[in-house]
Amino acid sequence: MKSYRMTAPGHPLRTLLIAGAGLAVLLILGLVFPSPWLRDTMTSLFASGLLAMSLHLLVGYSGLVSFGHAAYFALGGYVFGMTLQAPGYVETFGAWSLPSAMLLAMFGTGGAAFLVGLVCARLSEIYFAFLTLAFQMLFLSLIQGFVGYTGGDQGLTGGIPRPAFLGINVTQSWDRYAFCATVFVFGVLVIRLITESSFGFTLRMLRDNEARVKFLGINTYLTKVICFTLAGTLASLGGVILAIFTSAAYPEWASWTKSGEAIFMIMLGGVNTFLGPLAGALAMRIIDDVTLLYTTHTELAKGIVILFVVLVLKRGILDFALDRRRSRADRRANRDRAAAHEKERADVDS
Amino acid sequence: MLTLDHVVKRFGGVVATNDVSLTFPNESLSAIIGPNGAGKTTLFNLITGHLVPTSGSIRFEGDEIAGMKPAAIVRKGIGRAFQVASIFGSLTVEQSLAVAVTAHERRAFSLGGAFRNHTIRRRTEELVDLLQLNHVAQRISGEISHGDQKLLDVGLALALRPKLLLLDEPAAGMGPDERWQMMDTVKRLWKSENMTLIFIEHDIDLVFQTAEMIHVLRYGSVLASGTAEHIRGHPEVIEAYLGTEVTHEETEVAL
C-alpha cells in the first residue's frame, strides 16, 4: 500500500490575508455607507461579537460552559474607563493614554480571569458554571458597591477622556469606526490563531474526551486555566470597544442577562463553526431591530426564536446550513455512485 | 519487564484478585483469558494505576509501580487501549493521531500552528500506515466503523511509544473476518514497535493462534500459564470452560 501522507497544513499567511480582507470589507462598508446608524450598529456588534467569540473558546472548543463571562467584558470597559478618568492620567501619558489604558484593561482583566480560573477549573460541569456565575455576580456587586470609584448603578459618568494618538481621534465618527473595526478583527484573528494551534486541538480533545486527555499525559487543569484566562482577556477587548463607543461603562455589562445573551448568540449561530457566534450576534441584533419596528416586545420575539432553534432546528443557523450542504453533497455522491454502477451493469450486459 | 508478585485486590468482602504472580518478559506477546468475572480487567486496572493493590507488588522494568498515579504510570511507558474505544469523536482520524503524537512531543500547549512540525507529521503518517487506516484517515472518527475506532484507540496508545501495551478485548464486538484481521494487526504492531504486549480476549481460537504465552484466570487467581499446546490439553482449564470432566473426544470437538 502506498505510504500515507497527511493533509497539508494551512499556511498562517492565509489566515492573515483573510483577516486583512475582512478588515478591508468592514472599512469599505463604513466608507460607502457613511450613515452614523450603520457605523454605530456595527461598532456595538464588534463589541458583542468579541464577547461571544471569546466565550466560544470556552463553550465551543473546550466544552466548558461559563455562565459568568460577561464579568470580563465589563471589567475591560471599567478598567479602561477608570484608568482614563483617573486624575492625572491623561496629563501624564498624553498621546499614549488610550493605548496604555487598553493594555492595562487587558492585563487587569486577564489577571482576574486567571485567578477566577484557578478556582473554578477544579470543579466539574454544573458547579463550574455556577461558580463562574457567582464570581460574575460578585464583580457586579463590587461595581455597584464602590460607588465612589465606579459610579455605582449609574455607571462611569462624565464621559471617558479619549485623547488622540497616532493621528487617530476616536471622538470622530470615522476614526472611531475604523479603530474599533481594527481592534475587532485583531481580536478575532487572535482567537483564530488559538483555535488552529496545537493548543486549540488540545482544547478540542478536552471537549471530546477529558479522561483520554489525561491518559496522554496532559495536565487538564492547567489547560482549563489557560483557556479561561485567554477567553477573559479577549472578552475585555470587547468591553474596551463598547467603552470607547459609549464613552462610559455600565453595570448592566456584568449582568447575568448579558452572559445569557452571549451563550444564546453562540447557540443561535452554531456551536460547531468558527464564525457561528458572530452570525448569532448579527441574527440577534436583526431580531431585536425587526421586532422593534412592530412592537416593543423584543423579549417575546427572542424567546420564541430561541425555542424554535433549540426544539425544531436542534442546532444553530450555521450548523444547520452546513449540515444541509453536507447531506446534499452526500446525496449527490450516492446518486453518482449509483449511476456509475448502472452504467457498469449496462456495459457488461451489452 | 512486568512482574506481578502475590498481588491481592479486595473490595470489601469480595476478592477480585487472589494472590496473582505473573511475569511478562521483554517484547513478549501474552494473553490473559478466563471466564467472565475472572478478574482480567481488574488486573489491567491494577497495572495502569486505576486501582491500588490491597497487597503485593507490581514491578515494571525493576521499579515498583503499585500505588502510583495513572498519569505517572503512563509516563513510565505503559499504554492501554480500551474495551469500548475511547477516542475524540469530532476530530478526524489523522487529527486524533496527530494530537496524540503532539502530546507525546510535549507540544500540547504550543500556540504555533497545529501539525506543522516535521517529526509529528512523519510519526502520524507512520501510525496511519501501521494501523492500515489510510482509507478512513480523513473521516471524522465518530463516524467510522466500530472496528476502525478500536484500531484508532490502539493508535492513540501507540502514539506515546509505550514499552508495554495493554489491549482490553481488541476484537470485542467485531464480526468473524474482522476479528482475525484485528489479531493480525495486533501481531504486526507488536513486531514493528518492539514492545511487550498483553491482551485480554474471550475468543480462544484467536488467542491460541496469536499469543506466545497464555495465562488463564479464574475467580481472581491464575489457573494455568503456558503455551497454546499446554493450555489446550490442561484438564482444569477445560473444566473451567466446559464445567465438567470430559473425555478425549469431547476435547477434540470443543477445541
Place this chain on the structure above:
Amino acid sequence: MFNFDALAGCLSASSCLVTQLSTGVIIGMLLFLVASGVTLIFGVLHVVNFAHGAFYMIGAYSAYTGYSLTGSYYLAIAFGTLVAGIIGILFERLAISKVYKENLLMQLLVCYAFVLIADDLVKIIWGAEYLALGIPDEFRVPPYRFAGGVIPPLYIFLVCVSLAVAILCLLLIQYSRFGKIIRAAAHNATMVSVLGIRVPVYFAALFGLGCALAGMAGALAAPVRSLTPGMGVSILIDSFVVTVIGGMGSIPGALLAALILGMTRSFGSLGFPLFVDGMMFMMMVAILVFRPQGLLGERPAR
C-alpha cells in the same frame, strides 16, 4: 458603606433584634420554598430549572388577580399555586422533556427562552408598572408584640405555611408511592416504564410540583413585595445560591442555607447595605471551593 455601628446597635436592642430576626426568618422561609422546588427538580430529574424565578413571578401575579377577583387571600394563594403548577406541567411537556438528554446548554436556553416570554407576557397582561397587593383584609389585625419588637401575624402565617408545605413535600418524596416511583425513575426510567408505569406523567407531575412551590412562594410573598416583571431574576439567583450552599438535592440543606441567607439579607441591610449581594456570593464561592457538595448535600462535584 459598612455601617457596623447600626449593626452593633441593633444586636444589643431587643426590639430591633426581634424585628430583624423575624424579617430574616420570612425572607428565609420564602426563599426555602422556592429553593425546595429547584432542589426537588434537580434532585430527581437532574435538570436545573433556570426558569424557576418566572414561576415565582407567575404565582405572584396570579395571586394578585385572584385577590382582586375574590377578595380572599387564601383563595388567591391557591390560585397562584395552581396556575404556576399547571403552566409548569405544560412547560415540561412541551419543552423541558425534549431536552432531558441534551447537555446543560440546551436546557439553559430553553429556560432562558421561557423567562423572556413569560416576562413579556406579564408585561402585556398586567402592564410594566409596579403593582402592590398590600396587606390582605384577613391580616389587617394588630401585630404581636414580643420583647419590645413587632411581629405582624402575616409573617407567622407565611412561616407556618412555608414550613408545612416543604415538610409535606419532603415526606411525599421519601415515603409515598409517588415519591418512590419518581426516585426510581430518576435512576432508571427505562426499567420503571417497563413495569407499566407511565414515566413521562410522573416527571411532568414532579416538575409541576416544583413550579407550584415557586408559585406558592410568589403568592405568599405578594403582600410584602412589589410586583414587577423582573421580580423573578433576583429570587432565581438567590434560590440557586441557597441550593448550592445547602447542597443540590437536599431539602434540609436548603432550609439551613435559606435561613442563613435570610439573616444575611436582614441584618446586612443594616450593616452593609451595598454589599449584601457580595456577601452572599462570597459564601457561595467559599462553599464551592471548600465543600462543593454543600452543607448537607451528598452529590460529589468532581
